Amino acid sequence: MVATAQNLSFVLEGVHQVKFEDRPIPELKNPHDVIVNVQYTGICGSDVHYWDHGAIGQFVVKEPMVLGHESSGVISKVGSAVTSLKVGDHVAMEPGIPCRRCEPCKAGKYNLCEQMAFAATPPYDGTLAKYYSLPEDFCYKLPESISLPEGALMEPLGVAVHIVRQANVTPGQTVVVFGAGPVGLLCCAVAKAFGATKIVAVDIQKPRLDFAKKFAATDVFSPLRSATENAMQIIKENDLGRGADVAIDASGVEPSVHTGIHVLRPGGTYVQGGMGRSEMNFPIMAACTKELNLKGSFRYGSGDYKLAVQLVASGRINVKELISGTIRFADAEQAFKDVKAGKGIKTLIDHTI
CATH class of the missing domain: 3.40.50.720 (NAD(P)-binding Rossmann-like Domain)
Incomplete structure (x- = not known):
């Protein structure tokens, strides 16, 4: 761990080979983008599979890759064209960015986009870092009734909604x-x-x-x-x-x-x-x-994340019950071991401790 790190990230180098690395803080490359200070990340079976096997089907880890894709956080910076979010807002992060131009995207099925840049799917880095950049419309503002730990569960809930x-x-x-x-x-x-x-x-x-x-x-x-x-x-x-x-x-x-x-x-x-x-x-x-x-059924598409947030906000689904435990960021690998061992339902990594 690097005490003075600006963007400390949990990086997979190979099977069971992980390290903490200080990566550059993401820059706003598009006026519609935001920078999120990631707070909580859930560990998914696919994350564990990459850690345990180094690949899932055709997706092979060939270069060091930041893990994680089930995350929530706090907006730390917004692009000049952003209108729906402001610094300090709590958000659930939808971790896949489609091209928006191909036929599936234009048909409203962007989860089938061939150019999808999905977090922690080679060659794209994931969200187990201090900062992560996303387009404004792939961040979903959480109402006060939904905590940041619950916000991290919007990703698996989005999968279920789909x-x-x-x-x-x-x-x-x-x-x-x-x-x-x-x-x-x-x-x-x-x-x-x-x-x-x-x-x-x-x-x-x-x-x-x-x-x-x-x-x-x-x-x-x-x-x-x-x-x-x-x-x-x-x-x-x-x-x-x-x-x-x-x-x-x-x-x-x-x-x-x-x-x-x-x-x-x-x-x-x-x-x-x-x-x-x-x-x-x-x-x-x-x-x-x-x-x-x-x-x-593959990941999630238009409206799924939004509905996931609404279902939790309305009290119709209680995702808090699924959170079995929280592990501090410094012990991130232990979360992978626990999930592989089948411990609990959903383990979260807390980036704030």
Whole structure:
């Protein structure tokens, strides 16, 4: 640690090779940009994967890279054209900057932008630093009712909002969510906020299921049999008739994918939110004969962050319950070890201590 550092950053050099480095303070390169003094950063599975493996699919860490992308902070400087924010404002930081010019961007699907510069995805640096630069419209002002630690959870909540919007969940529907990690739990919460009447959380870890039942799920299920048998049991235990209206996989695990397809009613909707192996077996016959709606979900798009903030501000979702612990910035690597070990639900790094 450098006591006189201006922009101390947590840098990944290789697998399990990290260091603290004083980087230059970002400059305002565009009049619509702001500089954020980062306060809290949550640790995501993708951050841990880069630390543990040095790559995720085609994204390989070839040069030293600052980690982190689930952050909140305080505006420290604004560009000359900024109108919606001022120095001192508390903000949630949406950490991906699209080109704004390609067809996906112009169609309102900027999360599919091929030129996306996403924090802590090679070759772009992340937010585990003292300062970070973002466009004004990718910073979401937090009302006084939302703390900065809660603000860091707007990122995984934005992911969950996007998944549930992809599923088109409507009032009265039944939803089965596979994986009771942070995103799966938040999918349960968003589905509940959207009016789903039955929300079944599925996981192999009992502590997570216990938390899910207390947090947002109406019921829980621990898979013990084959995919088809598990699906039949979920339907039977929860009186789902011909099956659930919506199945969401937030685990990326093949048995969950299979169970999700089998648990749906004819004409139901399946959304793949969790990322697992690049290729896996798939129950294509069931998907076809039930004429299912199959969708992927990637990060978040237009309106997702804004809605995430509104859901928390209105009290419809309580993200504070997900925060298991806070680790000081100087001990940042310990947070990665804790997340890898499956400790708690969401660990935050506090940049202020």
